[in-house]
Amino acid sequence: MDRETRLRRLAFRAWHRGTREADYMIGGFFDRYGKTWSxxxxxxxxxxxxxxxxxxxxxxxxxxxxxxQFEGPQMQAFQKLDFINIPR
Structure with a gap:
């Protein structure tokens, strides 16, 4: 699958987790960093x-x-939680 299709697929999966909290955390992380990932x-x-x-x-x-298996720089970025933007 090409990169753009993969990114769209991952974005969908990141933002459709089942709870709003998980959507904001996982989806927000993907939105903030995903396009720059190798x-x-x-x-x-x-x-x-x-x-x-x-x-x-x-x-x-x-x-x-x-x-x-999840330790490393990506998890460290995820643990900062500075990417979460909750609309009011």
Missing amino acids: DEELDWFETLIEEQDVDIMAWAIGKQPVPE
């Missing part, structure tokens, strides 16, 4: 979003230890 970084994100939302959110806010 194929390897997109692979990381694609694997991440296969996990349960409660786990992903717990890793982001430090309530659970991050599994080794």
Whole structure:
């Protein structure tokens, strides 16, 4: 699949998680960084979003230890939570 199709597919999956909180956290992270990611970084994100939302959110806010496969610069950026924009 070409890059643009992959990005659109990942954006949809990132923003359609099932809860508003997960949508803002995971979708906001993808919107902020996704277009600049390498194929390897997109692979990381694609694997991440296969996990349960409660786990992903717990890793982001430090309530659970991050599994080794997700540790690194992308998770560190995710844990900053500075990309969340909640409309009022």
